[in-house]
Amino acid sequence: MDFDVFGPEFSLTVYNPKVGLKGFVVIDNTALGPGKGGIRLTTSVTLEEVAKLARGMTWKCAMADLPFGGAKAGIVADSDFMTKERKAELIKAFAEKLDGIVPQRYIAGPDMNTTQEEMRVFAETLKTEKACTGKPKEMGGLPHELGSTGFGVFHAAKIGAEFAGIEIAEAKVAIEGFGNVGSFVGKFLNEAGAKLVGISDIKGLVFCEDGLNYEKLMEAIKNTRSVTGYDGNAKLMDKHEIIGLDVDILVTAAVPDLIKINEINVVKAKLIVEGSNIPMTQEVEEALAAKGKVIIPDFVANAGGVISSYVEYKGGDANEMFKIVKKKITNNTKLVLERAGKKGNTRAVANEIAKERVLKKCTWCKI
Numbered sequence: 001m002d003f004d005v006f007g008p009e010f011s012l013t014v015y016n017p018k019v020g021l022k023g024f025v026v027i028d029n030t031a032l033g034p035g036k037g038g039i040r041l042t043t044s045v046t047l048e049e050v051a052k053l054a055r056g057m058t059w060k061c062a063m064a065d066l067p068f069g070g071a072k073a074g075i076v077a078d079s080d081f082m083t084k085e086r087k088a089e090l091i092k093a094f095a096e097k098l099d100g101i102v103p104q105r106y107i108a109g110p111d112m113n114t115t116q117e118e119m120r121v122f123a124e125t126l127k128t129e130k131a132c133t134g135k136p137k138e139m140g141g142l143p144h145e146l147g148s149t150g151f152g153v154f155h156a157a158k159i160g161a162e163f164a165g166i167e168i169a170e171a172k173v174a175i176e177g178f179g180n181v182g183s184f185v186g187k188f189l190n191e192a193g194a195k196l197v198g199i200s201d202i203k204g205l206v207f208c209e210d211g212l213n214y215e216k217l218m219e220a221i222k223n224t225r226s227v228t229g230y231d232g233n234a235k236l237m238d239k240h241e242i243i244g245l246d247v248d249i250l251v252t253a254a255v256p257d258l259i260k261i262n263e264i265n266v267v268k269a270k271l272i273v274e275g276s277n278i279p280m281t282q283e284v285e286e287a288l289a290a291k292g293k294v295i296i297p298d299f300v301a302n303a304g305g306v307i308s309s310y311v312e313y314k315g316g317d318a319n320e321m322f323k324i325v326k327k328k329i330t331n332n333t334k335l336v337l338e339r340a341g342k343k344g345n346t347r348a349v350a351n352e353i354a355k356e357r358v359l360k361k362c363t364w365c366k367i
Contacts, residue, residue, distance in 0.1 A: 001026075001047060001048055001051045002051070005365040006028070006029050006055070006058065006355075006358065006362070006365050007027075007028040007029040007054075007055070007058070007070075007365070008026050008027060008028045008029070008051055008054060008055075009027050009028065009029060009030060010025075010026070010027040010105065011024070011025070011026045011027070011047065011051065012024065012025050012026075012097075012098075012101075013047060014094065014097035014098075016093040016096075016097065019089055019090065019093045020078065020090075021075065021090055021093040021094060021097075022075070022076045023073065023074060023075040023076065023090075023094045023097070024045070024046075024047045024050045024073060024074045024075075025050070025071065025072075025073040025098065025101070025106060026047070026050045026051045026053075026054040026071060026072055026073075027054065027069070027070075027071045027101075027105055027106055028051070028054035028055050028057065028058045028069065028070040028071060028072075029058045029069045029070055029358060029362065029365070030069035030105060031069060031358050031359075031361040031362035031363075031365070032061060032062060032066070032067055032068060032069050032357065032358060032361055033061075033066070033067035033068045033069050034068065034069060034071075034103060034104065034105055034106060034107050035054070035057070035068070035069040035070055035071025035105060035106045035107070036057060036061055036066075036068035036069065036070070036071060036106075036107050036109070036133075036306065036309065036310075037053065037054055037057040037070060037071040037072035037073065037106075037108075037109065037111075038072065038073070038108065038109040038110050038111025038112075038114065038134070039073040039074065039075060039091070039094070039108050039109070039110070039111055039114050039118070039122070040053075040072075040073070040074045040075075040111040040112040040113065040114065041074070041075045041077050041082070041087065041090070041111075041112065041113040041114050041118075042074070042076075042077055042080075042112055042113060043076065043077050043078075043079065043080060045074035045075070045076055045077075046074070047074075049074065050072045050073060050074045051072075053072040054070050054071050054072040055070060056070070056072075056299065057069075057070035057071060057072055057306075058070025058354075058358065059299055059350075059351060059354040059355075060299040060303055060306060060354075061306060062353075062354035062355075062357040062358050063299055063300055063303065063332060063350055063353060063354040063357075064303040064306055064307055064310075064328055064332065065328055065331075065332065065357070066306065066307065066310045066328075067310070068107070068306070068310060071105075071106050071107075072111075073094075073106070073108060075090050075091070075094055077090075077113065082113075084117065087113075087114070087117075087118055088117075088118070088121045091114070091118045091121045091122050091125075092121055092122075092125045094122075095121070095122045095125035095126050095131070096125060098126070099126060102126055102128075102131045102132075103126075103128060103130040103131050103132075107130070107131070107132060107133065107309075107313065108122055108131060108132035108133075109132055109133045109134045109309055110134040110144075115134075116134055116135055116136045116141060116143070116144070117136070119132045119133070119134045119135045119136075119141070120135060120136055120139060123135055123139060130313065133308075133309035133310075133312045133313050134309065134312075135312070140312065140315065141312055142308050142309075142311060142312045142316075142317075142318060142321055144180060144305075145180075146308070146318055146321070146322075147180065147183075147184030147187070148304040148305055148307065148308035148321060148322075148325055149180070149181050149184070149275070149302050149304040149305040149308075150180065150181045150182070150183065150184025150185045150187070150188065150253075150275070150304070151184060151188060151304050151322060151325055151326070152301065152302065152303055152304025152305075152307065152325045152326075152329040153181060153184075153185045153251065153253070153273055153275040153301050153302055153304065154184070154185050154188035154189060154192075155325070155326050155329045155330050155333070156273055156296045156300060156301035156329050156333045157185070157189065157249055157251065157271070157273045157296070157301075158192070158330075159296075159329075159330055159333040159334055159337065160249075160271045160273055160294055160296045160333065160337065161248070161249065161271060163294055163337045164248075164270045164271045164294040165270075166248045166249065166270060166271060168189075168192050168193065168194055169192060169193030169194065170193070170194075170195075171189075171194045171195065171247075171248040171249050172194075172195050172197045172246070172247040172248050172249070173186075173189055173194045173195065173196050173197065173198075173247055173248065173249045173250075173251065174197060174198035174199070174200075174242050174245045174247045174249070174250050174251070174269065175196065175198070175199050175200070175242075175250075175251045175253055176200050176239075176242045176243070176250070176251065176252045176253055176254055176255075176258060176276070176279075177200065177201060177252070177253035177254025177255070177275075177276060178199050178200070178201050178217065178221065178227050178253070179201075179253065179254065181253040181275045181276070181302065182199075182251065182253030182254065182275065183217075183218065183221070185251050185253060185273075185275055186199065186214060186217065187214060189249075189251075190214040194249070195210075195211040196211060196212045196214060196217070197209060197210075197211055197212065197245065197247060198212075198242055198245045198247065199212060199217060199227045200227070200239040200242040200254075201226055201227050201228070201239065201254070202226070202239070202254075203226040203227075203228045203239070204226070204227075204228040204236055204237065204238065204239050205227075205228075205236070205237040205238065205239045205241055205242050206227050206228060206230045206234040206235070206236060206237075207234060207235045207236075207237055207241075207245065208232070208233055208234040208235065210233070212230065212232070212234060213232055216230055216231055216232050217230060219231065243258065243259050243263060243266055243267055244263075244266040244267065244268060245268065245269075246268045247268065247269050248269060248270055248271065249269055249270070249271045249272075249273065250267070250269035250271070250272045250273070251272075251273045251275050252272065252273070252274050252275055252276045252279035253275035253276050254276050255276065255279070256276065256277060256278040256279060257278065257279070257280065257281070258276070258279040258280060259279060259280040259284055259288075260280075260284065261281070261283055261284050261287065264284060264287045264288055264291065267288060267293065269293070270292075270293065270294065271293070271294045271295075271296075272288065272293060272294070272295045272296070273296045273301050274295070274296060274297055274298035274301050274302065275298075275301055275302050276298065276302070277298050277302070278298060279298070282345075282347055282348075285297070285345070285346070285347055286345055289343050289344060289345060289346070290343055292342070292343060294337070294346075295346050295347075296333060296336075296337075296346065297336070297346050297347045297350050299350065299354075300329075300332055300333055300336055300346075300350050301329070301333070303328070303329060303332075304325045304329060307321070307324055307325045307328055307329070308321050308325065310324075311324055332353075335353060336349050336350045336353065339352075339353070
């Protein structure tokens, strides 16, 4: 595991042979507050993976201007298909091992293969609702179904559109991925008057130059579990063709490494908003920026989820959450774009801002 002046401050590997538990927690940096990061439950999770994700959370929380540091946790799963009862057993054993660390130094949340039910178990085991976010509503949680991440991506798109000279009410939009993030981005963009012309998911892409009907898209998801079941005037295409559609705005909201370096000339969108994590390498981002594309990096655009976690942690409600997500995403997107300028490396600028915020409070990690 790599170390530098920022961290990690603390890493722990825990075992409970009786229940077959092996888990990890890495607290990367707490200059801004207790480490925040979800618990993933996979067969392949490692300490090194958790450490890299914890560092990502340090920058994400700092860029979102939250009083949280960066952290992450992982539990090695027995198999890819686990029962609810087995998950609860592992989460309970893991929580018991973190007594005294949570919530003073680490605040958990849901991640891969963990949900509000696992967060219920985690909080109940440690006897405090401050142990984690992403809890059920009756425990003070703010449900994922509110669409906080998609709402934030929408506001990043609005600011990006202004910067790129795009009128949002007349914009043609393509969205890659139409799950929780993509569908909410589509909802808010549709309400703002934008035209959704291309939507993709794992099964394919639906395209209509005149615009797709949002309600019919959601009906297709409900009835067929895919946008390809869209009941209307639309052309079915290969899902990867989403990157080359003639649109003003491309929102990524699903797979990593979507756009490859040999595809930069295929991209026609003026603005790319990264609702998904790592939809392209920094090399690709820089090449697209050099061609005049405006790019909103993932940890700037999709920070609505962790901002929602902060509101939940401090006891706020959904109305407060939406106000704070809008304010923070708007302000931080403006800051990044203004500092980067035209054809600027927005990711490098965002990283620079995040590091500045950590260093301002970090008395032990001065460079």
